[in-house]
Amino acid sequence: MSIPFIAVPLILASLMPLIGKISKRVLPDVLTSAALLGLLGYSVFAGRQTFLKGADIWKASWLGEALNITLVLDSFSVLLLLTISLIGLSVALYSIDYMEHFEAKASFYALLLVMIAGMNGLVLSNDLFTMYLFLEVAAVSSYGLIAFGLERNELEASLKYLLLSTVATAFLLLGIAIVFGLTGSLQLAAIAEAFSAVNNPAIVGFCMALFIMGFGLKAALVPFHAWLPDAHSSAPAPISAMLSGVLIKVSGIYALTRVCFTIFGTQPGLGQVLMILGIASILVGAIQALGQNDIKRMLAYSSISQIGYIILGLGVGTPLGILGAMFHLFNHAIAKGLLFLNSGALERATGTRELDRMGGLARKMPVTAGTSIIGSLSIAGVPPLNGFWSKLLIILALVQAKLYLPALIALLAGILTLWYYLIIQRRAFFGKLNETWNHVTEAPFWMSFSVLLLGTICILIGLLFPLVILGWIQPATDALTAGISQAIGLLGL
């Protein structure tokens, strides 16, 4: 029964304008957070069910008549549903206080809920074109959310993102049209079966290139990353957390993995292309992050770099690599969401995002500082936090596959990552307290609560990582590799 994941946010979103008229502040907040909390609980429940019973295919029926809605929920989808709900809940709680100075909170919640519904739909659907449609749902709502503050920079970033994203989806649809033309079906499993009979490597390579270009832009892989620093730094902080934490992973990495691994299997070309793009992303992201003065731009470039790690792990193709990649996906979502939310708290308190104008804020904002340290160390890969384990798995997988140069690059980039995160910590929080900031206080209750929640989860996952891996990540990997082996079996390799 996975329809609530899509139905609940959509229905609540359509009622939001009415709710907003009744009560401007309390009711939208409470309802949104309650709905997302419910979805989080339900996704944990669904996860346990899927682990025990295997993939769940649910066909809808309305009043006894079968509708043709098939929702497929396997462990990979469930991991992402959990991530979406968790970050969504934190963002909703955070927005209770952060969005106070906007009058139109109901519109904000409506767009946020539609975006979550779109992402959930993308993850649950089994049909190539339906995945595309839900990807557009999430994308259109994100255009509105990025530009929500109606300042010039936000509008510009959103427009650039819109134009680039439309080009990418045009390429994507061309690929879908060609695949439809070749195989006559749009269901993923049927396409995989039919594609094995195509023996024209040029057209297969062309389709692969189209899909990688399309989904790669949504995932901000180098060289399609140009929109990300502007969009993620200009958006309001909770939206940056949502975008960097979840949207690029769901509409980029999940879609890319599902489509390419199911249809193309592990063709050797695909793995190598992914690895090259991954390494390029790691390096470009890390190097450009070092030169930034704006905290959110630095975090945005860091996202590019970490997505590179995930794609590198997926490109290796071995079970260990995929395991590391999925674990890193989950960890990065939590840690990057945490860091973006904190950057919003900093911006709200000091009015600026420039690191060299801040200083010594740890005394005034201890919760923000503490959780920022946890998030930064997690992404930089410091034990015993969660990011350490996932990066270790990826590097181990590379070494195991005898790819020593990429492993070395990944390791060195990890050191770069640690460096620029320490720069943020030092410039913003430690050092001498800048006189201008004598009056700042800690972030309001709900903002602190949500970052504390995420920070605690970072620590818990880091300490309890075997349980997390066995319970959530391993089944997800198995679901994905099952699809790959099926494709390999059909290709007769």
Next chain:
Amino acid sequence: MSDFWILNMFFVVLLFLIGLFCLLAMKNLIKLLIGIELLSKGILLALIATGFEKNTILTSQSLAISFIVVEVSVLATAMALIINLYRHTKSLDVKNISNLKG
């Protein structure tokens, strides 16, 4: 695939190239939207031509209709963004969206 399909795909790619050219070379924000429109026309032609070729014209029509709905939403949002940008800068020049350094 038949020659008819290849003829149609030729024009699809041509429309794509003209649309991309428009996006790259035009200096007016609304012309950029025209570029997006041309890309969308190419996609629609590709979908319907492929459906005609495989004799699954009904499914292709459903896909095409869904895509037209998406296109309307995207264009409406883009126009809302452009109108708001105009309110800020009073001009439609593309130079106005080169402010951030990306």
Next chain:
Amino acid sequence: MHTFLLLGLVSCSILAVFSSDLLKAAISLAGASIFLAMLFFEMGATYAGVFEISVVAGLITVLFIATISLTTKEEETKHSKRLRLLFPLILIGLILIDFLFMRQYLGGLAPLAGPAETGEFGQIFWGGRTFDLVAQIAIILSGVFCVLALFRKRSGDE
């Protein structure tokens, strides 16, 4: 006949790209939509053709004209004359790229047999692709909320 329609489509598109007057560009775009819809009718996609005319040649053109009236004064769009003179060469270049690309990738593609399609449009649209309809509702909602959010009345202290 089919080739004539295709050429008409491309000519209207080129007109739309190169008109200096934005209104003429919007009308050329509508003209291109009509050519595309006629192509649809010719290939048997009648529902898509009707939808295309009413939505793209109708609604989107109206949106364009509304945006143009809200945003331009008397200025025309400026683009370099050089570009305009150079365009025929660019067009020939694009056609050449297109031709080479087609020959390399798509020549000699053998299609795989797919399942035959049965039923009529209504069945397939509402019955076969029902999940798409949920997605379409979501798309319309997101577009509506975006426009509402971007055009909201701002009080003084946002």
